[in-house]
Amino acid sequence: MAASDFSQINALDPNTLGGLRRLSKESSPEATKEAARQFEALFVQQMLKSMRDATPKGSMFDSDETRMYQSLLDQQMSMQLSTRAGGIGLAKVIERQLNAGKAEVKLPDGPVPLDAAIRRGFDGAVSPSATGTANQAAKTAGAAASAAATAVPMLPNMPAGAGPRAFVEKVWPQAVEASRATGIPARFLVAQAALETGWGKFELKNADGTPSHNLFNIKTSRSWSGDTVSTATTEYVNGAATRENARFRAYGSYADSFRDYANLIRNNPRYAAVVGQSDATAFARGLQAAGYATDPHYADKLARIINGNTLRVALSSSASPSA
Numbered sequence: 001m002a003a004s005d006f007s008q009i010n011a012l013d014p015n016t017l018g019g020l021r022r023l024s025k026e027s028s029p030e031a032t033k034e035a036a037r038q039f040e041a042l043f044v045q046q047m048l049k050s051m052r053d054a055t056p057k058g059s060m061f062d063s064d065e066t067r068m069y070q071s072l073l074d075q076q077m078s079m080q081l082s083t084r085a086g087g088i089g090l091a092k093v094i095e096r097q098l099n100a101g102k103a104e105v106k107l108p109d110g111p112v113p114l115d116a117a118i119r120r121g122f123d124g125a126v127s128p129s130a131t132g133t134a135n136q137a138a139k140t141a142g143a144a145a146s147a148a149a150t151a152v153p154m155l156p157n158m159p160a161g162a163g164p165r166a167f168v169e170k171v172w173p174q175a176v177e178a179s180r181a182t183g184i185p186a187r188f189l190v191a192q193a194a195l196e197t198g199w200g201k202f203e204l205k206n207a208d209g210t211p212s213h214n215l216f217n218i219k220t221s222r223s224w225s226g227d228t229v230s231t232a233t234t235e236y237v238n239g240a241a242t243r244e245n246a247r248f249r250a251y252g253s254y255a256d257s258f259r260d261y262a263n264l265i266r267n268n269p270r271y272a273a274v275v276g277q278s279d280a281t282a283f284a285r286g287l288q289a290a291g292y293a294t295d296p297h298y299a300d301k302l303a304r305i306i307n308g309n310t311l312r313v314a315l316s317s318s319a320s321p322s323a
Contacts, residue, residue, distance in 0.1 A: 033095050040091035044081050048074040050310040053301065164314035167193075167200040171215065174258040181262040183276030187315060188283050189258070191305040192216065195298075204229050204248055212250040216261045220247045227251075236294040280306040 052070065081088060168190055175186040175193070182189075193215040197203045204212040212229045220228050227250035234241050251257045265271045274286040284302040287293070295301070305311055 033091075036091040036094035039094060040088065041081075043090060044077075044088065045075060046309060048077065050308050053304040053308055053310070164194070164199050164310050165317055168311075168314045170200070171254055171258070174255045177255070178258040178262040181259075182265050182274075183278075184265070184274065184283065185278055187311065188277075188280065188306055189261070191311055192287075192302055194311070195302050195305055204231055204250075206250060212248065213252065213254050213257045214248050214250060215254060215257045218249050218257075218260060218264065220249055224249055234295075236296060239296055 175189045178189050179186040196217045197215055204214050206212055206229050228247045229250045230247050232243055233246045235244055265274055270290040277283040277286055281303050284299040288299040
């Protein structure tokens with residue numbers, strides 16, 4: 001394949017992964033450079049997808065069509081980020097280390113689903129030679145990938161100290177306590193709090209702007225005698241999104257929020273199938289079946305966050321242990 005043909009290969013298109021596979025067999029510096037760029041584009045696309053999955057949805061403009069066009073836009077953005085001068089820096093790290101270790105970037109024969117290729121990342125996609133230098137190259141590329149994944153969720157308009165990693169570090173101790181009370185893995189609880197609040201960015205606020213500490217958007221009930229906060233919310237009636245005003249519980253701390261959530265799950269018979277559940281999909285579906293949320297896609301969104309790369313990276317890069 002001529003160097004002039006490299007730009008025609010788009011790793012984000014599953015139909016052209018065969019071209020990338022052929023490119024990986026080239027021994028020229030141009031082929032190595034382009035292969036590294038394509039893997040950077042794949043990685044950026046996965047990070048964008050994780051961010052989209054973690055963002056609360058359900059507005060009146062949310063639909064399958066808008067999500068499809070959003071996905072196409074993200075693919076275009078991924079390619080542009082990887083082709084602009086310097087990219088995000090990951091391609092250069094891969095190229096430099098692979099050239100130094102004489103390793104080759106290689107995809108296995110046969111069709112490879114795009115998400116599997118991305119999830120496999122540098123564990124399966126980088127096939128180093130038998131030299132120790134190449135093994136170190138793969139580790140270095142992986143470290144750079146983790147660093148990039150941690151940085152991407154930090155949007156330009158997001159204040160310092162915000163983002164998935166900061167959110168996990170802030171609520172992890174309380175999630176562990178709630179896990180002990182419910183038998184539900186702490187990371188499941190963190191994921192649900194992330195879904196409900198957009199990783200803390202959209203936490204309900206009191207009238208004076210102070211946080212309500214309501215991480216699970218639990219509404220008030222006749223038995224609730226504590227503080228409350230009123231806000232507009234999106235609910236689904238017969239599958240159609242509607243806006244309505246509702247009153248939610250307000251707490252003095254995140255520990256109180258997790259404690260109240262644990263009591264709700266543990267003491268309400270509706271959630272009997274959720275208590276002690278250690279399977280992510282079963283946990284998410286159990287909540288939806290019990291009527292925790294009216295969003296028809298709530299279980300799918302929650303399961304994607306639990307199993308997604310954003311939570312995995314936030315747990316591994318923060319001071320909080322994975323659970």
